[in-house]
Amino acid sequence: MSVLKERLQADMKAAMKxxxxxxxGVIRLIMAAIKQREVDERIQLDDAQVLAVLDKMVKQRRESITQFQSAGRDDLVAAEQAELGVIQEYLPQALSEEEVESLIKEALAESGASGIGDMGKVMAVLKPKMQGRADMSMVSLRVKSLLSG
Structure with a gap:
């Protein structure tokens, strides 16, 4: 069993007590998402795959918060932000702007990217290094702007 799943199990018991x-409730949502992926793919998730599940959940919460804010639903915004806070506890320390910039430059050099057509190569290099530590949609926008000019 992955270290992250063990930590989630222990925290779930502690929250119950x-x-x-x-x-x-949030920990159970996380565990359900992990279990769903394990059942769908018939595998046991390792820590990297659990991080991918958590990253997806964070992205969903951020999108929901944006939509609820534009609809003026402050009650739902607060609920989503609370869930987001709990989920983020299980993600590694976030990268600083400087670290993100540095990793992007390394990936550009490593992949030999010369134009926007090479964006997939660059993102393939960056994703394992940044998964759960940076907002990949923002990283993608930054890479796109660098490659396009």
Missing amino acids: AGEKDRL
Whole structure:
């Protein structure tokens, strides 16, 4: 079993004992998403794959927050932000702007990218290094702007 899944199991038990219903609910959502992927693909997820699941959940929450804010649903924004906070506890330390910039430059050099057509190569190099540590949609926009001019 992956270290991250073990940590989630332990935190779920702790949340149950402490009576933290909101936190428990979010951890159960995470565990359900992990289990769903394991059943769908008939595999046991390792830490990198669990991070990918968490990263996807973070992205979904951020998109929901944006939509709820534009609809003026502050109650739902608060709920999504609370879920986002719990999910982010299980992600590694976020990269700083300088670290992201440095990794992008390394990836551009490593992949030999010369134009926008090479964006896939660059993102393939960056994704394993940045998964769960940076907002990949923002990284993608940054890479696109560098490659296009």
